[in-house]
Amino acid sequence: MTNTDEIIEIENQDELNLAVRPVYMENDINVRIAKEQSSVFELLRREKRGDLILAPDFQRNDVWDLKHKSELIESILMGFPIPLIYLFENENGIRQVVDGKQRISALKAFLNNEFALTTLSMLPDLKGKTFDDIRPLSQAKLEDYQLHTYVIQPPTPEFVKFNIFERVNRSGISINKQEMRHALYQGKATDLLQVLAESTAFKLCTDNGVKPDRMRDRYLLLRFIAFYLLKAEQTPTTNIEYKSDIDSFLAATMAYLNEKASDELIQHITQTCLQGMHNIYQIIGDQAFRFDSKASAHKRPINIGLFEMLVFAFGHIELDKVNIEKAKNLIKEKKAYLDEQGIFGGSIDTIEHVTMRFNTALEITEGLTNA
Structure with missing residues (x-):
């Protein structure tokens, strides 16, 4: 447990150091991790249907500031890769974001016209524009952008999921085990x-x-x-x-x-x-x-x-x-x-x-x- 009372979400920039295979078994431990990709549009449609849970409420209330959100949109429009997103899937097919909540939330907010872009270093002409203000070609580029995800699937044991969550969130200010359970x-x-x-x-x-x-x-x-x-x-x-x-x-x-x-x-x-x-x-x-x-x-x-x-x-x-x-x-x-x-x-x-x-x-x- 950390000595500070501040609880923050970790946006891990590194891939989990795992050999990703359909199924990994050793000592009777069955770990299933699937590598997938889906468009921003499809991922947000899953969230709207309730098949993807974005925000466990242990995390801090404050989210990325406008600069971080705008730079994410700029990166996608420029075709830059963004970090992997980690999801857990339960037996009913419901998925939960382990790492990537801020990215997905920023994309959702922009596509819903909830904020306008701030000053951008590479695309300065987009300053002050919402999703509806940008060109249709740019709108399509955002919606069609492919997000790469690792999906931890059943029958992966609970303690393995817990361990993966801890590893993904290891950098920065740590969260304690009850906060992890509350998230998972x-x-x-x-x-x-x-x-x-x-x-x-x-x-x-x-x-x-x-x-x-x-x-x-x-x-x-x-x-x-x-x-x-x-x-x-x-x-x-x-x-x-x-x-x-x-x-x-x-x-x-x-x-x-x-x-x-x-x-x-x-x-x-x-x-x-x-x-x-x-x-x-x-x-x-x-x-x-x-x-x-x-x-x-x-x-x-x-x-x-x-x-x-x-x-x-x-x-x-x-x-x-x-x-x-x-x-x-x-x-x-x-x-x-x-x-x-x-x-x-x-x-x-x-x-x-x-x-x-x-x-x-x-x-x-x-x-x-x-x-």
Whole structure:
């Protein structure tokens, strides 16, 4: 993760260092990358139909300035090559721009007469002209210009797509892994995370301590959802395994939510998470997911393990059937023990620690419901 909070889109000028073949297989990994070309007109028609997704919303709001846009149009009219565009294609044939959003957006805006060209070094006579103002021959040259693309296709595994995305976006200011997931898995998964992150329950129970910048809030909530699906009754429907690789696990969860999860399951997850956060706030307040301060008077940070464990434990509990004082004491007892043992202080993503975390959650639930 970078030390800066600025998030920018990378327009990579270099081709990915891959031997592009129809299918590459090694150690049972099947990677399919197709090299294609299509006209600007055809690519924009795909986008208009909804078959091409341009802008994942993790990226910065500001786009290329007028000079950059104008120089792109000039380069095409002069017949200069422009960098490769990288796309991901899902099982339904929907493609998503990984690298090239600014170029495609600039072309779309110009063809829609949304800006006029600025001063150009090679074609100065075009200054101040929109698409409708330039000659029909130049209009046709723009629309017919062939864009070269790499399309990462199914059945390429999710972790390979993730790795390719990271490599393509390696230069410049880096983005973190949750921002990459947010870019790659737009759909029901990102909508669900937005609903939960913007909920009153989340803000109250975390004391607004998990900021939305760099997708920290989405990361915390996605982890809960992924482990909930793994550990709760929904497990048989997901076919998602956990092998101590948290990045692949979270990516697979988002892909599952987008492509296979029913609306009923999405609603169930939403309700469970909201109820768990609401319940824990009513019992403990806004410091539930922090261990008690020790020598320092400063608050300790929100603890990921505590969040997952306690929201899981209270996701299906009805507060009116619970002895609040007993629940409060039980939570404090468990937190004190976990803090003393340092269980949530180091690596929490080993299979052993994950099992321990959710076994403790079940102990809390059973201790309250069997009272």
